[in-house]
């Protein structure tokens with residue numbers, strides 16, 4: 008597709024996705040086994056812009072990465088609102104960004120329910136600090152390639168005086184590599200929304216294709232034509248928001264919990280499945296209630312082909328409070344087409360070998376939730392689905408996998424004749440940091456890099 | 471997110487009637503929700519009382535709108551289900567300062583979620599809203615959710631007392647209990 012001649016704020020008449028202009032990150036997932044996230048700060052607008060200018064050619068577009076070109080670039084760049092300000096975006100324009108993005112994730116902790124041990128006061132890597140300006144996300148085929156890119160960026164940064172690395176995180180996929188899974192052992196990346204107009208094949212159960220405007224600014228969304236976009240249009244169009252979360256997984260505590268609540272390995276697997284809503288193989292409980300079925304878990308024609316309202320209304324198979332039933336209640340919630348999220352990211356830290364006690368080493372998931380409205384999509388999921396103790400009238404429960412748990416919440420497992428209630432669920436995960444980023448389009452990156460003026464040079468944050 | 475008021479136990483006891491006096495702001499401690507302060511769940515559940523002035527000459531339009539809601543629910547009894555309502559009360563009154571409209575709703579979701587779902591419902595069903603007849607209602611309400619929520623938040627008059635004879639019970643719980651009662655009655659009939 009060719010980007011038609013158009014004015015800076017204009018659009019293609021047919022609203023076809025401008026794949027050359029959209030960063031690949033939310034559109035396609037390259038076959039990466041390693042990644043690195045770098046969190047950066049700009050000491051002046053000029054140096055931030057110079058850094059950006061030299062990197063734009065490395066950013067992978069949706070078109071290049073989607074076509075699986077061997078030499079395609081897997082770099083993604085995002086900015087916090089403070090970062091846009093630090094690059095010299097003017098105040099009028101900055102004010103047109105939505106309130107939640109302006110405030111940033113740390114300021115929204117209470118809304119998100121990230122309190123107690125999950126509170127920004129405990130976050131690492133300067134993620135809660137206002138000088139966090141940008142993220143560079145790098146995906147690589149393997150660790151060797153990641154290391155090569157890391158060094159290359161290190162050399163580049165050394166030339167960019169005034170751009171400093173606040174913190175970074177290296178990620179590696181967990182072996183065996185033939186299927187994506189995380190530290191608790193659950194198969195992941197099974198369910199995700201399909202975006203209309205991308206030509207991605209719909210697998211049974213993924214729901215109807217979702218309008219591009221739910222993920223990319225400037226396109227029609229599920230309610231109609233784009234409205235209220237940040238200005239100028241060149242800055243916002245084809246951009247997206249992502250919410251970043253670094254979540255430590257307490258694998259030792261998780262395994263202890265399974266042993267405490269299940270006498271046999273089979274019972275332990277069932278408990279693990281009840282927390283998630285899927286067996287660790289990925290097989291959904293709604294489709295196979297009392298026995299794991301790994302071939303079902305691996306079969307993309309079948310592993311999403313289920314609903315809740317008619318197939319499991321009371322949660323005898325998949326508990327109402329299980330992770331996947333909260334994060335996508337499917338046909339048991341209203342306006343689901345306006346609450347979709349695209350998940351990206353990976354695992355960090357070494358696996359904890361089976362049978363080994365907790366070794367205290369940092370490991371977990373560092374993930375991004377992509378959307379067009381943080382308040383309507385991501386924050387809703389956190390506020391209502393993950394951390395509202397009364398979700399589905401459960402009364403005193405939160406998401407068992409990543410909700411804020413302090414030992415005072417429960418988990419109900421419906422069962423005939425009487426349900427089982429696990430009291431005082433421990434925390435299996437701790438949020439170690441997070442931030443809201445805007446992923447601008449390629450054109451917007453060029454726009455930002457060519458801004459002039461330095462009205463916020465030498466930003467000084469005191470706190 | 472449900473916010474416990476000071477007197478609200480984690481698992482509430484519906485057998486004990488409860489009253490809650492609420493501070494002027496409408497909440498006890500300032501807790502931010504997605505679009506503004508969270509109003510607590512009270513013994514009478516979540517809800518609001520929104521009061522706004524009716525535009526000149528629109529009284530009949532507002533009254534007619536009552537009819538159209540009646541029709542919509544008759545045609546599709548579950549049309550308002552997404553709002554998780556117990557009750558709606560719509561009132562028109564004039565105590566000397568012009569005609570005002572009061573929208574009292576008692577429901578089981580929080581304030582922000584109610585409004586998001588309500589706007590989605592209006593847009594989806596193509597029915598406009600009675601609010602277009604009110605002063606201050608944003609013209610771009612269909613595409614500007616935050617303006618709508620701001621309108622509601624600005625026109626909300628928080629209660630200073632709420633009471634529940636069977637406190638904190640949700641509409642779903644009431645319906646489940648009545649279903650159970652009907653099932654028992656049926657069973658007893660069958661055992662005669």
Ligand code: HEM
Pocket residue numbers: 189191193194195196197198199252254255256283285330331332334335348350372376385388389408409436
């Ligand atoms: C350590 C934390 C987390 C773990 C271990 C985890 C793990 C998983 C796994 C194994 C699945 C099933 C695979 C699939 O359906 O694709 C899943 C599904 C999902 N998760 Fe998470 N997750 C975590 C945090 C989150 C967060 C923070 C969000 C968003 C706010 C989220 C949103 C979702 C969604 C939307 C689904 C798909 C549900 C469906 O469509 O049925 N998860 N997660």
